[in-house]
Amino acid sequence: MGNFDLLMQGFGIAITPMHLMLMVAGVLMGLVVGVLPGLGAPNGVSLLIPLTFTLDPTSAIILLSSMYWGALFGGSTTSILFNIPGEPSSVATTFDGYPMARSGESTRALTLAFMSAGFGALLGVIVITLLAGWASRFALRFGAPEYFAVYFLAFAAFIGMGSAAPAKTLVSLATGLLLASVGMDSVTGSIRLTFGFEDLLSGISFLVVVIGLFGIGELLSTVQEGLRFRGVASRIDLRDVFRTIAELPRYWATYIRSGLIGIWMGITPGGPTAASFMSYGIARSSSRKGAPFGTGRPEGIVAPETADHSAGSCAMLPMLALGVPSSATAAVMMGGLMIWGLTPGPMLFATQPDFVWGLIASMYVSNLIGVVLVLATVPMFAALLRIPFTIIGPMIVAICFVGAYTVSNATFDLWLVLIFGLVGYLFSRLDYPLAPLVLAMVLGHKAENAFHQSMVLSDGSLGIFFANPLVSGIMAVGIALLVLPKLIALGSRFRRRVPVE
Amino acid sequence: MTVKVFHAELGTAVTTGLLGLAGMIGASELGHGWTESGPQPGYFPFYVGLILIGASLWNLVAAFLKHRAAHRHAASGGEVEEPFLDRERARRLGVFIAALLAFVVATLTLGIYAGSILYIAWSAWRQGGYRLPLALGVGVAFAVSLYLIFEVIFKIPLLKGPIEPLLGIY
Structure with missing residues (x-):
C-alpha cells in the first residue's frame, strides 16, 4: 500500500465525531496555554498527559498534538497583540507583528501570522506524509549501535547547533541524563542514585520536571519583571481578513524559503525556536527594498511564523520514525507514547499503522480547525490577558502543582516542581538551554540501553560505532554537527579580526 | 541586596x-x-x-x-x-517564592483544594488589592472547577486534607 492509501485510511480514522471533538478541545486548550505566560506547549502537554490515560492512544495523541498546534497559534496571538511571546518560538514574531498591530493593523498582522502558520504546518505535514514510509523502512535496518549513534547525533546537534554556549548545553544534557538514571535501572535491575530516599525509588518523572522547569520557572521570570500587560485593540474585521488573504501570494518567495528552513530545522534537532529566528534573519538580509524590518513589515511576520510551524510539525517525523524528538514538546509527547505502551521507532509504522496515519491525517484536519478557531476566538483569548496577574498567576501555579500531583499521586513531586521551578528560572536567566535537559530525560534510558547492548555485542570495544558504513556515517554526521559550527565561527573570527556579535 | x-x-x-x-x-x-x-x-x-x-x-x-x-x-x-x-526584582521574586513555599506546605497539610483557595485568595487580597470576600470567592470558584474537571469528569482523585471528609467529599 502506498503512502496515499495509508493517508486516506488515516483520514477515515481521524474524521470521526469523537476525534473532531478532541481536536477542537485540544486546539482550544492549546490556545489558552499558548496565550498565558507560564503555560507553554511543553508543560501544557505534560499537564494533559495524566488525563489521557483513559483514552486509547490514537485519541490521546490527536488530543495532545492538537493542543500543540493550538499553543503555537496562541503564542503568536500574544506576540502580536501584547508584545509578549506566549511561546519561545514566537519571539521573532514580536519584531514586526507588534509594530504592525500598534499602527492599527492588528487584524492584518494576526491574519498574516495565522495564514503563514497554517501554510507552514501544511508544508510540514506534506513532508511527513511523503517521507514517513521511507524513513521507517530506512530505520528498520537499525540495530543497537545505530540507535546509539542517532541519540549521539541528536545530543551533538544540540551542543553544536544551539545558540547557547556549548558547555552550558552540555551541563543541561548531562543533568538530564543523570536525572534519568535515578531509580530502577532497566537493564540490570539495580537501584541507582537514590541516596537512601525512598521517594526516589521509582525515579524522577520527566513530566514533573517539565512542569517545574517550564511552568514555574517561566512564571518566576514573569514575576521578576513585574509584568503589566499593555495590549492593542483586538477586534477582528472579516473584510480585513479577506483583504490580507488576497495579498498573501505576493510573499511567495518568503514562504518557500521559510518553509524549507522550517522543514530542515524540524527534522534535524534544531527545533521551531531556532527555525523562526533563522528564517527571520534570512528574510531581513535578503530584502532590499521597502521599509526596514522591525517597523511592521509583512515579511517579518510571514517568515518566522511559516518556519515555526513547519518546524513544529516536521519535529513529529523523527520522533515517530526514529524515536528521537527534535523539540521539547515532541520529547514530552514521545514520553506520553511510551507511557501509553507504544514504542516509538520504525516498528510503530508496521505494528500500529492506524495510530501513525491517524495522527498524520489529524494533523491536516486540526491545523485547518486551528486557523479557523484562532481567528474566531482571538478577542476572547486576548481578554484572558486582561485578567490581572495577581489572580491568573496563582491559578497557573495551582494548575501546575495539580498537574504534577496527578502524574503519580506522589506528594514528593510537589517539592520537585518547586525545586525545578527555581532551576528553570536560574537556567533561563543564565542562558542555559532547557530543551536538552528534557530531551536527555526522555532519551536517557533508551540511549543507555542502546549503549549497553552495543557494548555487549562488541565485547566492550567502542569500534562498533564505526563498524559499518551506516553507523559510521551517522557518527560522522554527529561529530561534524558537534564541532563544525564552532570551528566555522572561530575561523571567521580569525579572518575578520573582530569579535562576532 | x-x-x-x-x-x-x-x-x-x-x-x-x-x-x-x-x-x-x-x-x-x-x-x-x-x-x-x-x-x-x-x-x-x-x-x-x-x-x-x-x-x-x-x-x-x-x-x-x-x-x-x-x-x-x-x-x-x-x-x-x-x-x-536588583533590590526591587529580588523583593518581588522573594515574596512570590515565599507564597509558593507556603502554598506547597498548605497543600501538603490541608490538601490541594484548601491550599489553592487560601493561596489564590491571599494573592488577590493582599497583592491585587481586591476585597477579601471577592478574593475568597475567586479561590472557591477555582477549587470547585478543579473538583468538577478532575474528580467528576476525569475521575482522578486529587490530594485531600482533613477538611474535605467533614463536607462529605472523599
Whole structure:
C-alpha cells in the first residue's frame, strides 16, 4: 500500500465525531496555554498527559498534538497583540507583528501570522506524509549501535547547533541524563542514585520536571519583571481578513524559503525556536527594498511564523520514525507514547499503522480547525490577558502543582516542581538551554540501553560505532554537527579580526 | 541586596559540578567498571557525572574570564556589569517564592483544594488589592472547577486534607 492509501485510511480514522471533538478541545486548550505566560506547549502537554490515560492512544495523541498546534497559534496571538511571546518560538514574531498591530493593523498582522502558520504546518505535514514510509523502512535496518549513534547525533546537534554556549548545553544534557538514571535501572535491575530516599525509588518523572522547569520557572521570570500587560485593540474585521488573504501570494518567495528552513530545522534537532529566528534573519538580509524590518513589515511576520510551524510539525517525523524528538514538546509527547505502551521507532509504522496515519491525517484536519478557531476566538483569548496577574498567576501555579500531583499521586513531586521551578528560572536567566535537559530525560534510558547492548555485542570495544558504513556515517554526521559550527565561527573570527556579535 | 550575574554564574556552576560529583559517588558505589556481561550499573551515570563536572568547570572558568573582561571594561569608563537581580526584582521574586513555599506546605497539610483557595485568595487580597470576600470567592470558584474537571469528569482523585471528609467529599 502506498503512502496515499495509508493517508486516506488515516483520514477515515481521524474524521470521526469523537476525534473532531478532541481536536477542537485540544486546539482550544492549546490556545489558552499558548496565550498565558507560564503555560507553554511543553508543560501544557505534560499537564494533559495524566488525563489521557483513559483514552486509547490514537485519541490521546490527536488530543495532545492538537493542543500543540493550538499553543503555537496562541503564542503568536500574544506576540502580536501584547508584545509578549506566549511561546519561545514566537519571539521573532514580536519584531514586526507588534509594530504592525500598534499602527492599527492588528487584524492584518494576526491574519498574516495565522495564514503563514497554517501554510507552514501544511508544508510540514506534506513532508511527513511523503517521507514517513521511507524513513521507517530506512530505520528498520537499525540495530543497537545505530540507535546509539542517532541519540549521539541528536545530543551533538544540540551542543553544536544551539545558540547557547556549548558547555552550558552540555551541563543541561548531562543533568538530564543523570536525572534519568535515578531509580530502577532497566537493564540490570539495580537501584541507582537514590541516596537512601525512598521517594526516589521509582525515579524522577520527566513530566514533573517539565512542569517545574517550564511552568514555574517561566512564571518566576514573569514575576521578576513585574509584568503589566499593555495590549492593542483586538477586534477582528472579516473584510480585513479577506483583504490580507488576497495579498498573501505576493510573499511567495518568503514562504518557500521559510518553509524549507522550517522543514530542515524540524527534522534535524534544531527545533521551531531556532527555525523562526533563522528564517527571520534570512528574510531581513535578503530584502532590499521597502521599509526596514522591525517597523511592521509583512515579511517579518510571514517568515518566522511559516518556519515555526513547519518546524513544529516536521519535529513529529523523527520522533515517530526514529524515536528521537527534535523539540521539547515532541520529547514530552514521545514520553506520553511510551507511557501509553507504544514504542516509538520504525516498528510503530508496521505494528500500529492506524495510530501513525491517524495522527498524520489529524494533523491536516486540526491545523485547518486551528486557523479557523484562532481567528474566531482571538478577542476572547486576548481578554484572558486582561485578567490581572495577581489572580491568573496563582491559578497557573495551582494548575501546575495539580498537574504534577496527578502524574503519580506522589506528594514528593510537589517539592520537585518547586525545586525545578527555581532551576528553570536560574537556567533561563543564565542562558542555559532547557530543551536538552528534557530531551536527555526522555532519551536517557533508551540511549543507555542502546549503549549497553552495543557494548555487549562488541565485547566492550567502542569500534562498533564505526563498524559499518551506516553507523559510521551517522557518527560522522554527529561529530561534524558537534564541532563544525564552532570551528566555522572561530575561523571567521580569525579572518575578520573582530569579535562576532 | 543586589546579586551580580557573576555570582549567579559561579553558584550555578558549583551546584551543577556538585551534582555531577554526587552522581559519580553514587555510581561508584554500584561499580562503574566492566564484568563479563558488560558494563556495571554505575558505568553510565559515572561517566555522565564526570562530563557534568568537566562542563561545570568550563562554565566556571568562562564566568571568571567574562567577569575580568567586564571589570576592565568598567575601569576604562565603560558600562558596569548588569546585575542579575536588583533590590526591587529580588523583593518581588522573594515574596512570590515565599507564597509558593507556603502554598506547597498548605497543600501538603490541608490538601490541594484548601491550599489553592487560601493561596489564590491571599494573592488577590493582599497583592491585587481586591476585597477579601471577592478574593475568597475567586479561590472557591477555582477549587470547585478543579473538583468538577478532575474528580467528576476525569475521575482522578486529587490530594485531600482533613477538611474535605467533614463536607462529605472523599
